[in-house]
Amino acid sequence: MxxxxxxxxxxxxxxxxxxxxxxxxxxxxxxxxxxxxxxxxxxxxxxxxxxxxxxxxxxxxxxxxxxxxxxxxxxxxHGQLGKSLATGQPVTDLITTALPLTLQLTFLGLVIALIVAGVLGVTSAIFRDRWPDQAIRVVTLLGVAAPSFWVALLLVQWLAIDHPVFPASRYVNPADSISGWVLTMTLPSLSLAFPIAAQLTRIIRTSMVEELDRDYVRTARGGGLPPIVVVGRNVLRNALINPLNVIGLRVGYLMGGAVVIEQMFNLPGMGQIMIEGVKNGEPAIVQGAVLTIALGFVAINLVVDVLSMLANPRLRSHTA
Structure with a gap:
């Protein structure tokens, strides 16, 4: 410790x-x-x-x-970011109102990306060079090449216009309706998560393949341990160290991408106040919003660094 x-x-x-x-x-x-x-x-x-x-x-x-x-x-x-030149309203008040929605969108996008990447990455590594692996690699290749705003346009066309399952231009506060909040956040979250999930899937697959080729895995299998025990107890834990280091950078991408996605779905988050600040010539609002996102990115990377240190087996042996 x-x-x-x-x-x-x-x-x-x-x-x-x-x-x-x-x-x-x-x-x-x-x-x-x-x-x-x-x-x-x-x-x-x-x-x-x-x-x-x-x-x-x-x-x-x-x-x-x-x-x-x-x-x-x-x-x-003193914890202040200035005031709006037009209204005199403190910028911190504007950010306090808008930031929770951006954090909600970022969190949901990250959770979806992690779940999808974990399942597909592990599956791809276990079935290496077989048809599930080939299919997943093709899908992730397309996902890496697809920007989140393009994915958002496709989802809106398919699931909000052609088949109106989800709303595409309004926001429901979770305090008012949990189900309404889930419906309004589904398309933005999927749009944000898809490219990140594709990138993380490829990273997890590579890390898993490298770990599966190590001597201790062959020894464990030769000793009669079931594959699910070997993968779940040892391989998965060790293989997730490298992807964990990458997640911090991807969370920064999620926060930046959330600003764009919010505009496409008319969500009142940080993206909206930034665009309004630029349009109205409000430097305090824009620099306050950008600075908040940048410092949030730094803080998230610090947390990821700590988690990576704790997950490192060599560090665990030093702190034991």
Whole structure:
């Protein structure tokens, strides 16, 4: 356990410059955007220059870059992300409202992807070079090449228009109706999960095949242990270490893909407030949403790193 805590401490220290770099990058991109927030917020019609300058000065938009960046860091230290230029509403309130839906979609997509990838990957490895393996490899190849938005279009056409089984443009809060929530989240979750499931299936298959070829597996089989015991007790546990390392990166893809999928299914999540922020020239909203997703990606990868350390047999032997 001491070794785990030591490795975790080192990982946390290494994240400090990464987080600061993310904050600087997101802030710089938004500050150097060609869109003038003052003009975008005030009106689309011609505005007197003095009124624009007053607005910029009142909101600190005319301050030097370094001053604005330091001010933004000060807000972050106090758990704030600024306010909307148009309404004055805190960005944290907007994110608090939108983030749960994005997390729901990401979680459902991940669960579906893991279940499908686990079943198909193990099946493909057990029936290596036979027809189930060949069929699964063809399907996963198509899945890897299919972007989530294209899958979403196909699902909407098949299951919402041609055969109206699921709704495609509304959201039901789970507090209001669990069944309605499941129906409205099914197509977005499947759209998000399909490409990730295909990628993870190929990774799990490769890892399983490598593990099945090891000497201890042949020894266990030669000793008369049933194949289901060998695979379930030893092979599967050891083979999932490499896929576990990949899941962190794929979760980041899920969060980014959720932003696009939310727009396609008209879901009021982080994607909606980001698009609205871009359209209305609200840099605080956009950088707050992007920064939240980026930091969530960092946090998820940290959790995956810890789980990978705990699942590593060599580390378990050191901490035993």
């Amino acid at each position: 001491v070794l785990v805590l030591r490795l975790l401490g080192r990982r946390l220290l290494s994240l400090i410059p990464l987080v600061l770099g993310i904050v600087l990058f997101v802030f710089a991109v938004m500050q150097f955007s060609p869109t003038d927030p003052a003009i975008a917020v005030l009106s689309d019609a011609p505005i007197p220059p003095d009124q624009v300058e007053q607005f910029r000065h009142a909101h600190g938009l005319d301050a030097p870059f370094v001053v604005r960046y330091v001010s933004f860091l000060g807000l972050l230290i």
